[in-house]
Amino acid sequence: DIQMTQSPSLLSASVGDRVTLNCKASQNIYKNLAWYQQKLGEAPKVLIYNADTLQTAIPSRFSGSGSGTDFTLTISSLQPEDVATYFCQQYYRGSWTFGGGTKLEMK
């Protein structure tokens, strides 16, 4: 299986900060990557697919980039409602696998 590694595992930031979350694949997955947001007690929600395509109704402060093995989710101006855990997921080959998550907290 393709392994997905996210960093950092925990991130504290302030309202208005630009925040960057990282995801690394163990092999080339081209752009077959999605990002999800999971708030406490809720199901995950897809934010980004195909590495850089914003899902319908997701605020434009979220953006994704990268290809191959290295990917980034950026929140341009952090809002209080963005407190959540963020997961990346590859869908290139085999069992679709998720990263371990980045928990985003407010300072």
Place this chain on the structure above:
Amino acid sequence: EGQLVESGGGLVQPGRSMKLSCAASGFTFKNYDMAWVCQAPNKGLEWVATISYDGSSTYYRDSVKGRFTISRDNAKSTLYLQMDSLRSEDTATYYCARPGYGYYDYWGQGVTVTVSS
């Protein structure tokens, strides 16, 4: 807007069975593959099983092969997960999800399965 609603979770003893259901609405269920994804307490997400749109093909993660069975009833727009020989490590929240074009675009609210004596 698609909606998925799971049911059937709860507390079960090790070695026993449990069946989860997922009722779909708001999209043409029979046209889509469907999947179960789980999340152990305070852990990440793991794919469990996938079934093709017509039920002809099924896929499982290694740890549940031979114990779990995914199935569907397209006439009822319902997905199932039969879990047999349950182990403590199967304790998790189980989500029904639609793998649209590689990513999961619809998720249920999740149902908790606790395997404990």
